[in-house]
Amino acid sequence: MPSHRSRQPVPLLIAEAANPEWVSVPLVGWSLARAVQERTGAHIVTQVRNRDAILRAGLVEGRDFTAIDTEAIAARANWLAERLRMGAGRGWTVVTALSSLTYPWFERKVWQCFGDRIRSGEFSVVHRITPLSPTAFGSLARRCRSAGIPFLIGPINGGAPWPGGFLRELHDEREWLAYLRGLHRLIPGHRSTLTNADAILVGSRHTQSEIAQRQQAKIIYMPENAIDPARFNLIARPPTDGVLRACFIGRLVPYKGLRLLLDAAAPLLRAGRVTLDVMGDGPERAEIETRLKDLRLQEAVRLHGWMPHDRIQEIASRCHLLTFPSIREFGGGVVLEAMALGVVPVVVDYAGPGELVSEETGFKVPLGTRDEIVRALRRQLETICDDPSELPGKAMRARALVRSMFTWDAKAEQVIQVHDWLRAGGDPDEIPAFPFPG
The missing domain is CATH 3.40.50.2000 (Glycogen Phosphorylase B;)
Known part of the structure; x- marks a missing residue:
């Protein structure tokens, strides 16, 4: 007692x-x-x-x-x-x-x-x-x-x-x-x-x-x-070499949307305009590896598998975007973690991530059919690649928001x-x- x-x-x-x-x-x-x-x-x-x-x-x-x-x-x-x-x-x-x-x-x-x-x-x-x-x-x-x-x-x-x-x-x-x-x-x-x-x-x-x-x-x-600021205490830097570095953090399961992301970003990844770090593991791993071969993306996409938080922030902080088109995410804690690092989120405007991200702190693509999301996500990534000047301001505001409201x-x-x-x-x-x- x-x-x-x-x-x-x-x-x-x-x-x-x-x-x-x-x-x-x-x-x-x-x-x-x-x-x-x-x-x-x-x-x-x-x-x-x-x-x-x-x-x-x-x-x-x-x-x-x-x-x-x-x-x-x-x-x-x-x-x-x-x-x-x-x-x-x-x-x-x-x-x-x-x-x-x-x-x-x-x-x-x-x-x-x-x-x-x-x-x-x-x-x-x-x-x-x-x-x-x-x-x-x-x-x-x-x-x-x-x-x-x-x-x-x-x-x-x-x-x-x-x-x-x-x-x-x-x-x-x-x-x-x-x-x-x-x-x-x-x-x-x-x-x-x-x-x-x-x-x-x-x-x-x-x-x-x-x-x-x-x-x-x-x-x-x-x-x-x-978030715990002690666990997410690095700061991402804006792009300087013309290559947009994106990351995906989450379990490799259908609703997290990695397949959507690969289809949307494939032309940019093949052209060397975007690279993608994938942190997470799950039952879709084998299918994702096959998809990378089919789309000829092995050189541009790195599958890191599961990793502890300190390693996640180390890799994520070298990126500019969190590309996370989950179609059924209740909370979206990974979005806050990325924002704490100054990694600008790109999410589907639905459920948790859609409520955490605003025009001031990131990018949202509309919820639609699978093909509609792929097209909208590709257009958004192309726009950011063509003009990444918005990223530093969004990253700064995202970090400020998380530290004031989301610790x-x-x-x-x-x-x-x-x-x-x-x-x-x-x-x-x-x-x-x-x-x-x-």
Whole structure:
């Protein structure tokens, strides 16, 4: 049982996924929870699978965090998900759905451990940071409302539908469950969680649009991703030799759009006007290698495979553009990482990246059919090659934006503002708002 460290109420941070040694959602959960904890003395509650990594990060179990053991159910769900997803690195909707269905057991265990302390007023607010999925539900929101303790959820993000014209990519990703998207809203526990939450942080405008109108007044827009300046501390230089150096960072899976990029950039790559560094690995690797041979691009494109963050920024900082035409990206953390380096993003104007990038900081091509995206992306790259004079200004503004709004320190301060507002009564006329792009 955790010890009572402070007599002053502090936040209780629920981060079922929070791991400093992993990537994606676990890293977001850890980074935000840890940044808030450093400023408030908050207690972090996570799943037991994260215990060892958090201990290695220097936290003390019982004092700084509590690990809840739900492996009896979670391990079975993971086993089933691996068999239903039909291939490693694919079928993420299946994984998310099964995790959401088993997550209520985690919240039940949290209440068993902390219920008395929540009712006693030891915690100023209960904030569920992860899961990020808007499909996850549980009983904590209802129980906290009964106890008179504010409950905050989010940032939640996800659910962007597959764009039309990408049936092949949908099938390649084994996303058969996407045909049933939206059914989670019929689950009573889902409605109860949002109804009983005192405020909801949403990571995208799309996620906000899918929440019922009766909940809209308590929504706060807050993209979930941020960067650690210590991990992204190099500065890219503008082109000086007439060659535009582009990079692609991400898993080699259909929806990330590397095939679109290669088709769009092929003439420029063959002509020596553009080079491309690809950082990432995944099930498409063999197909990408074949495509490079077919398009005669082996000399202009380098496949680096998976690499740690320090190596990513070393290579990316030698580039001028992040070319990232993902067609279904919820968060787009890699876009912020590139912007932090002064690498100007070129993205498809859809979901997360489309909300993070503006005309001031990068380039956006319209979402369309596959052929339309390829043509628009090729035109954009040709325009930049012909006149790269906009790049230094966009790079400078991108770096300034990330450092003012998208570091974990900045994000923690924004979250604490929401905590303070809730603790003061949560007046809807004074709900916090932040000037994020989008």
